[in-house]
Amino acid sequence: MNIIASGWVALGFLFFFYQVSKVSAVESVVAKKFATDEASLDLELSRLIHAHQINAIYTDKSQSADKVKLGQLLFFDKVLSGSKDMACATCHHPNTHSGDDLSLSIGVGGHGIGYTRVLGETRLLIPRNAPEIFNRGSPEWRSMFWDGRVEIDSHGEINSPADENLPSELLDNVVAMQAMFPVTSRQEMRGRKGDLDITGKPNTLAAMGDTDFEEIWARVMARITAIPAYVDLFAKAYPETSIDDLHFAHAANALAAFQTLSFAFEDSPWDRYLRRETNVLPTKAKEGAILFYGQAGCSSCHSGTLMTDQKYYNILVPQIGPGHRDSAGFDIGRARVTDKKEDAFAFRTPPLRNVAITGPWMHNGAYTSLKAVIEHHQNPLEMLQSYDVSQLDRSLGKTFRLNTSTILLMSQTFSPEINVVPDLDNKEMEQLIAFLEALTSPSSKDLSHLVPESVPSGLPVDH
Template sequence: MRLLLTIAFVFNTFALSPLDEALSKLIKKHNLTSLPQSQLQNQNEVILGSRLFAEVRLSGNKDITCMHCHHPMLGTGDNIPFSIGTGGAGLGKSRIQDGKGLIIKRHAPALINLGYDEITDMFWDGRVHVDWTKGEFKTPSKELNAKTELNKKIRNALAAQVIFPLLSVEEMLGKNNEIASQKGDLAKWDAYVDRLLNGSKNAMYQNLFKRAYPKDFKAGKIDISHVANALAAFITRNFNLVDTPYDEYLNGDLSALNDSEKRGLKTFLDKGACINCHSGQHLTDWDYKSIGLPQIGPISATSTLNDKGRFEVTGNKADQYNFRTPPLRNIHLSAPYMHNGVYETLEEVVDHYNHTRPAIKNYIVNEVTQGHYEEKIIKDENFINNKLRYQLISDDDIRRPLQLTEDEKADLVQFLKTGLSSRRLQRLEEASKLLK
């Protein structure tokens, strides 16, 4: 049925308005189709994953959870530029270092619509890569990469990704605790699993793991792969939001987008050149690009201040300052934007792409950004670094001014905000307003 609707939309142009007809041609040109729901998940895995997602015992010092950086009520992010890991206090925009919190070098990416097997790379720099169709498994852990009997049980890239914050000193591992003292990645992961399953107060997790993985539990073979798969099942099931006006429009409902959103989509597909990178069903090519961003970071952390992105994984000079193109559905939820959270609003993002050079030159760290951190956040003013960032911009359409009008920018932002917003989320937002 979806295919028939799409065909009808693309080819029956005789009944379309001029704007719909122009969009029909652009949609056909770029071969755009809606994103289907992700595959169904085992309910017992989802239930286990939901508890693990909010479990402090999955942090070395038992003071932070996955949810602190990926809160469901904050668009599965944390709404601050650089996440504050173990040692911090509070949630979302109220999270502070509190004297002990460690600054994580990049903005927490959203977890929305990541549970698809065709997504093979994770993190802003792609340091986790799993493609079981090609038998490929590459992560920062040489131990895990080599232990094929373990890594083959990890279902996909999302499942591999979720266990790495557990090893990060700044994120969840911390220092001076019984997990951090273990020698090697596998030993640390084993210690986390032991925390969950063994001891007089762990009957709940024993029961949850038994239900989710009965054969392995009975055989005493529960390990980090089960934690990984359960967390991935929860994320896949609960953060799958594809019921957007944009998807409905692609499926043939011409009334799904209003006129402003339609004009914004047209700008997205032609003059704005957004489609150059944000293509395909997921509205991303999953590639790594340099877009000439201003770079900010704590004054004490040169690794953050001059973060070279994909280069830190590949060592290839051409990958300097390249970061993964993010998907765009429900993008209005995940402010601030970019790998380092430099822009608070989608309007600022559009202005950056509209004329990149002055966006870099004129950027100033504002009080909102600084307010989350005890350390001073500064912009990298190194002329050579900034010149290189500009020279390495991946796309000529980013380097040259787009010359969008104010109306075109406004319509583009409207499309990004509401045209790509899940209907389910819109209904929740409307209901919450009625309760105020």
């Protein structure tokens, strides 16, 4: 190599090192900027978390193992239903994220589970969407159902469809109070007068009147305790109560204990972030959280630890489905409970943990994408007027009521609180959705371990 050539080689090396150092300088500038961006996001978010007093979800896990075991078997046992064809799990199955994947639930007489479930002949859809039942054991819960018909009100009074018939002194909490009602509902579990059960015998629970709560509960309990394995399970769960003193309320408490423990999930990226774990929340989700608790106004209703204020709003969600016969085929929501005209079409703000995996959304499953749900919040009236029925099953789509008188009727009780939601651009929409996705607990995705092999009645368990 002559002297000139080696000069070139040396220059080449120099140039190479110059390039490398330039790249890494750029990279470190980017990294620094990224770190400061991330740090300023964290700072802004911690300010909002503090201002809104947001805490990670917490559920009481001190449930007795014997009560939970009993509750699990009851939850999957169709012996609780009039025709022995429905269990709680039919509509709140672990494999469908504790809901049923349907817009509107299919009750007595239906077949299958999940979105392939089909309606029984001559039966109607249940007018409402089966909510997920995650984290209902959090102590903040005061109301159950989309219309809050089971609730502990602000004066500490207990309201329910059974009024003074509800044995509230025996019931552990609002989740247990809720569990008293599916067995009394003709559509959900009890059946119609004249129905035969799956063995062809008369459905004895359907014969009673709709307000004979005490008698219905007594008969369901008699059915359960006629099975020796349940007698043992109750004796273990309630060692101080003799078998003759058991009330369906004891079964309801066990159902609540099972739901509380088994559907409690505290490991969503958002909850981990709230517990001050770092590097768990994607940047986009942080940006979404800042919108949610800031400018997008979401937290004015989806507030607190549960992400619901447990209040009722009419945000003009399209009316679909059979509704209720006593209100001209509409579902008037909270007004069914309060009898107040101003509460018509108002529904309880839903909680949002695991929301990304629990569609279809809204009280009647009217929307099948989160984007459409958020768009609806931005422009309720326009979204109602231009509602796209093609997202529904065809027969359900046909039930959508769009005419001037329906819109006028619904608009009369519109909740102006929803106007806090501004128009959001595509980027903001993506950020909000990323935040909603960060509310999904990874350990809630596969819950098949909650499904028992068999139940004491020997009736089939849906797997």
